[in-house]
Amino acid sequence: xxxxxxxxxxxxxxxxxxxxxxxxxxxxxxxxxxxxxxxxxxxxxxxxxxxxxxxxxxxxxxxxxxxxxxxxxxxxxxxxxxxxxxxxxxxxxxxxxxxxxxxxxxxxxxxxxxxxxxxxxxxxxxxxxxxxxxxxxxxxxxxxxxxxxxxxxxxxxxxxxxxxxxxxxxxxxxxxxxxxxxxxxxxxxxxxxxxxxxxxxxxxxxxxxxxxxxxxxxxxxxxxxxxxxxxxxxxxxxxxxxxxxxxxxxxxxxxxxxxxxxxxxxxxxxxxxxxxxxxxxxxxxxxxxxxxxxxxxxxxxxxxxxxxxxxxxxxxxxxxxxxxxxxxxxxxxxxxxxxxxxxxxxxxxxxxxxxxxxxxxxxxxxxxxxxxxxxxxxxxxxxxxxxxxxxxxxxxxxxxxxxxxxxxxxxxxxxxxxxxxxxxxxxxxxxxxxxxxxxxxxxxxxxxxx
Amino acid sequence: xxxxxxxxxxxxxxxxxxxxxxxxxxxxxxxxxxxxxxxxxxxxxxxxxxxxxxxxxxxxxxxxxxxxxxxxxxxxxxxxxxxxxxxxxxxxxxxxxxxxxxxxxxxxxxxxxxxxxxxxxxxxxxxxxxxxxxxxxxxxxxxxxxxxxxxxxxxxxxxxxxxxxxxxxxxxxxxxxxxxxxxxxxxxxxxxxxxxxxxxxxxxxxxxxxxxxxxxxxxxxxxxxxxxxxxxxxxxxxxxxxxxxxxxxxxxxxxxxxxxxxxxxxxxxxxxxxxxxxxxxxxxxxxxxxxxxxxxxxxxxxxxxxxxxxxxxxxxxxxxxxxxxxxxxxxxxxxxxxxxxxxxxxxxxxxxxxxxxxxxxxxxxxxxxxxxxxxxxxxxxxxxxxxxxxxxxxxxxxxxxxxxxxxxxxxxxxxxxxxxxxxxxxxxxxxxxxxxxxxxxxxxxxxxxx
Numbered sequence: 001x002x003x004x005x006x007x008x009x010x011x012x013x014x015x016x017x018x019x020x021x022x023x024x025x026x027x028x029x030x031x032x033x034x035x036x037x038x039x040x041x042x043x044x045x046x047x048x049x050x051x052x053x054x055x056x057x058x059x060x061x062x063x064x065x066x067x068x069x070x071x072x073x074x075x076x077x078x079x080x081x082x083x084x085x086x087x088x089x090x091x092x093x094x095x096x097x098x099x100x101x102x103x104x105x106x107x108x109x110x111x112x113x114x115x116x117x118x119x120x121x122x123x124x125x126x127x128x129x130x131x132x133x134x135x136x137x138x139x140x141x142x143x144x145x146x147x148x149x150x151x152x153x154x155x156x157x158x159x160x161x162x163x164x165x166x167x168x169x170x171x172x173x174x175x176x177x178x179x180x181x182x183x184x185x186x187x188x189x190x191x192x193x194x195x196x197x198x199x200x201x202x203x204x205x206x207x208x209x210x211x212x213x214x215x216x217x218x219x220x221x222x223x224x225x226x227x228x229x230x231x232x233x234x235x236x237x238x239x240x241x242x243x244x245x246x247x248x249x250x251x252x253x254x255x256x257x258x259x260x261x262x263x264x265x266x267x268x269x270x271x272x273x274x275x276x277x278x279x280x281x282x283x284x285x286x287x288x289x290x291x292x293x294x295x296x297x298x299x300x301x302x303x304x305x306x307x308x309x310x311x312x313x314x315x316x317x318x319x320x321x322x323x324x325x326x327x328x329x330x331x332x333x334x335x336x337x338x339x340x341x342x343x344x345x346x347x348x349x350x351x352x353x354x355x356x357x358x359x360x361x362x363x364x365x366x367x368x369x370x371x372x373x374x375x376x377x378x379x380x381x382x383x384x385x386x387x388x389x390x391x392x393x394x395x396x397x398x399x400x401x402x403x404x405x406x407x408x409x410x411x412x413x414x415x416x417x418x419x420x421x422x423x424x425x426x427x428x429x430x431x432x433x434x435x436x437x438x439x440x441x442x443x444x445x446x447x448x449x450x
Numbered sequence: 451x452x453x454x455x456x457x458x459x460x461x462x463x464x465x466x467x468x469x470x471x472x473x474x475x476x477x478x479x480x481x482x483x484x485x486x487x488x489x490x491x492x493x494x495x496x497x498x499x500x501x502x503x504x505x506x507x508x509x510x511x512x513x514x515x516x517x518x519x520x521x522x523x524x525x526x527x528x529x530x531x532x533x534x535x536x537x538x539x540x541x542x543x544x545x546x547x548x549x550x551x552x553x554x555x556x557x558x559x560x561x562x563x564x565x566x567x568x569x570x571x572x573x574x575x576x577x578x579x580x581x582x583x584x585x586x587x588x589x590x591x592x593x594x595x596x597x598x599x600x601x602x603x604x605x606x607x608x609x610x611x612x613x614x615x616x617x618x619x620x621x622x623x624x625x626x627x628x629x630x631x632x633x634x635x636x637x638x639x640x641x642x643x644x645x646x647x648x649x650x651x652x653x654x655x656x657x658x659x660x661x662x663x664x665x666x667x668x669x670x671x672x673x674x675x676x677x678x679x680x681x682x683x684x685x686x687x688x689x690x691x692x693x694x695x696x697x698x699x700x701x702x703x704x705x706x707x708x709x710x711x712x713x714x715x716x717x718x719x720x721x722x723x724x725x726x727x728x729x730x731x732x733x734x735x736x737x738x739x740x741x742x743x744x745x746x747x748x749x750x751x752x753x754x755x756x757x758x759x760x761x762x763x764x765x766x767x768x769x770x771x772x773x774x775x776x777x778x779x780x781x782x783x784x785x786x787x788x789x790x791x792x793x794x795x796x797x798x799x800x801x802x803x804x805x806x807x808x809x810x811x812x813x814x815x816x817x818x819x820x821x822x823x824x825x826x827x828x829x830x831x832x833x834x835x836x837x838x839x840x841x842x843x844x845x846x847x848x849x850x851x852x853x854x855x856x857x858x859x860x861x862x863x864x865x866x867x868x869x870x871x872x873x874x875x876x877x878x879x880x881x882x883x884x885x886x887x888x889x890x891x892x893x894x895x896x897x898x899x900x
Contacts (some may be wrong), residue, residue, distance in 0.1 A: 331775075345876075346697065347872045348872050
């Protein structure tokens with residue numbers, strides 16, 4: 001059997017729902033459908049989830065919510081009307097959202113999650129009514145009843161392992177299951193949401209729980225591209241990549257699929273197929289445990305900007321036992337997490353996400369490093385981009401570094417940092433942000449253009 | 451004025467002493483001479499320091515020391531005879547060493563240092579008598595009287611900063627100063643030695659203290675080579691390099707000059723000139739603060755084997771605050787120091803000196819990493835070599851990485867690790883030890899052979 005997940009852009013209009021009806025009914029193995037909240041109908045449109053966040057915020061501030069409330073209900077109503085679905089479902093949704101908005105606000109995080117989660121929850125009810133109305137009996141399944149138990153870390157919930165055995169029962173459902181994504185329930189029965197775009201996670205958990213043959217993730221692009229189309233026009237598509245490759249690409253800006261969602265699929269070895277709702281016949285991209293590495297060593301190129309670096313030098317640093325550990329302790333005390341730590345003989349550099357820093361904090365950290373560690377020099381620099389080339393077969397392919405660094409050198413890109421040697425599937429280059437586009441284009445040319 | 455230091459191989463025979471006499475008297479600025487203990491006269495010969503270590507060991511074990519004692523005295527006697535120096539100095543040395551060997555052995559480290567230091571101390575007396583006998587009045591200066599105060603960390607003493615002001619008075623000596631290298635005195639008046647080859651350190655401290663114009667370090671090679679002559683025949687010599695370059699080269703196996711000795715020179719900005727006692731007219735190698743970078747980006751290539759790596763992977767590792775710090779704490783608890791820590795997204799690798807490890811310790815560390823950090827995988831691998839290309843102008847020279855990695859790729863050397871981005875003056879490659887020679891040759895060919 002297959003678990004199928006549809007993203008918000010596949011659920012924004014009645015026309016979208018007719019498309020997913022075609023997709024689901026085209027394959028009798030598609031027995032569990034996970035849905036997001038309705039997304040954008042057009043570029044400037046608002047996603048229902050964003051409207052719900054506004055709604056919750058207004059309610060918490062005790063502002064008037066009437067207009068926004070109606071605007072949200074209108075989204076469901078429009079879809080119901082466009083698809084000829086029984087109008088009673090819209091009334092159900094209205095009273096559900098009313099009940100939520102009137103509920104206790106003592107814990108704002110919990111209230112926010114309660115409102116946010118209604119987007120998926122009510123959409124699942126609507127989609128179930130729609131399928132049933134079209135003659136395919138479908139049942140909305142509530143995550144609490146199904147047993148999707150999560151931690152109470154609101155907006156960043158983690159699934160608890162006991163969920164899987166209970167959720168396994170969904171295999172035996174006699175109707176098509178329509179399951180709302182994005183949230184579960186805590187052991188005390190409260191709603192708790194995954195991080196944003198967490199419907200991908202719900203789908204992966206269900207695929208794992210029911211031991212699906214395939215987890216199909218329908219979105220609005222034909223495939224994962226080898227490189228960000230913002231940098232290279234019409235880049236090649238990736239037909240197949242491994243979990244590890246996907247994970248590394250996701251780290252540096254490939255946001256097509258929620259990276260946490262890979263875990264449950266990875267653990268059960270269930271392949272993930274990313275496909276386009278609007279073009280279901282396209283090949284898509286399959287994420288698997290192992291793949292044939294017949295093409296070149298590189299499967300994709302990713303990049304992310306917004307990194308900063310803290311450079312620390314001290315003469316004879318490498319004689320000092322515990323120096324690195326003490327540097328990291330100072331970072332931790334200041335609430336900073338680091339990404340990488342290249343080191344020389346008498347210096348080390350911390351690469352971290354720049355959005356954690358501000359001038360006051362930078363001064364404090366620099367002073368602590370000098371005072372507590374006796375560093376000779378501490379320098380902080382911003383606007384570093386990390387560029388990664390990713391591929392399973394890279395490790396055993398002599399000369400990949402050479403090809404990448406030649407391409408960068410010929411394009412006039414100075415390499416500030418190379419991090420190679422831990423990951424078996426990637427090489428990471430640190431460059432100045434101004435060179436990011438040039439670097440990506442040069443690497444694409446080198447590894448994909450022939 | 452100049453401080454001149456002679457290594458053991460420049461002080462092994464009477465002929466050597468006649469050579470250093472020529473060198474010292476050829477330049478009236480050479481006013482302070484730092485001496486090592488007599489070194490080897492021929493390849494299979496023993497250094498006096500090694501004989502002294504044997505002597506101290508025997509004495510501590512209460513074995514008979516008579517033969518060894520006479521063997522050591524014979525070394526001074528031979529030099530005195532060969533140079534026609536007054537025989538009374540040998541009797542002085544004999545009674546000094548006798549007094550030392552008979553002294554208190556309650557603290558074996560202190561006793562060992564007392565015996566070891568006699569090599570330099572007595573040789574300084576001999577050399578002073580030799581110069582005086584040849585008509586150049588020279589005074590043996592005792593480090594205690596001169597004020598060279600050090601920590602009591604025996605065999606790894608560190609100079610205390612108060613030494614400098616007192617030692618500065620040596621500028622005013624009216625005779626040639628002959629100063630024994632390798633040791634100083636603790637605040638409580640006990641001898642404490644620097645690490646092995648520490649006469650280089652004594653010379654650098656004096657050069658700093660008297661604010662010398664130059665610190666001349668005479669040894670038995672013409673210059674520092676661009677690469678280990680064991681790997682490449684007749685490599686080019688380095689005429690000038692910076693302190694930082696020397697420090698990086700010294701890290702990875704360039705042992706021509708004690709790296710700690712650079713610190714006092716570096717702090718005072720005093721150039722260090724490495725020259726050949728047996729060929730004083732050769733250009734030698736000058737270590738300076740700044741140099742003209744007119745040649746290629748690389749000034750030298752170094753390598754060192756005997757590294758190991760610990761690979762740790764954990765899915766979503768980079769989400770865990772403090773993960774790196776906790777890894778380093780586990781290392782520290784097990785008495786391990788690490789050299790480098792390249793990291794991927796979900797893994798990190800520690801590069802450390804392999805001689806710290808043994809199978810029991812490896813098992814313990816691997817288990818601690820799995821148990822305390824929940825690591826998915828921990829793997830330990832040995833026989834890694836680090837190869838470094840070093841040069842100040844590398845940083846601003848686009849394409850150095852490319853040239854190096856091309857050279858390695860074309861030689862069939864797989865790069866296991868690259869560490870670039872912290873040090874401004876080096877790029878480090880981790881490779882399997884079996885490839886070390888091939889890698890060095892390929893890099894030499896690339897950067898020096900044209």
